[in-house]
Amino acid sequence: MRAIFDLSDLDKSLFMIATGQSGNPLSSHYGDMLEDWRDGRYLLLGPLDGKSGDRRVTRLLPRPAG
Numbered sequence: 001m002r003a004i005f006d007l008s009d010l011d012k013s014l015f016m017i018a019t020g021q022s023g024n025p026l027s028s029h030y031g032d033m034l035e036d037w038r039d040g041r042y043l044l045l046g047p048l049d050g051k052s053g054d055r056r057v058t059r060l061l062p063r064p065a066g
Contacts, residue, residue: 014045015042016033016037016043018033018037
């Protein structure tokens, strides 16, 4: 994964994963993002406005087991 984090506005942060979303070499989606990775293109990491519904913001809170 390659990422550019905009610390003044995290919604404008960018990322790219060379092996695509799947990460599984047997998946047909394994190389989906390879050309974008090679050519230096990125995807927006931050959420869109709440009205679009395209992305959801979630929070992961790790807690000790037991």
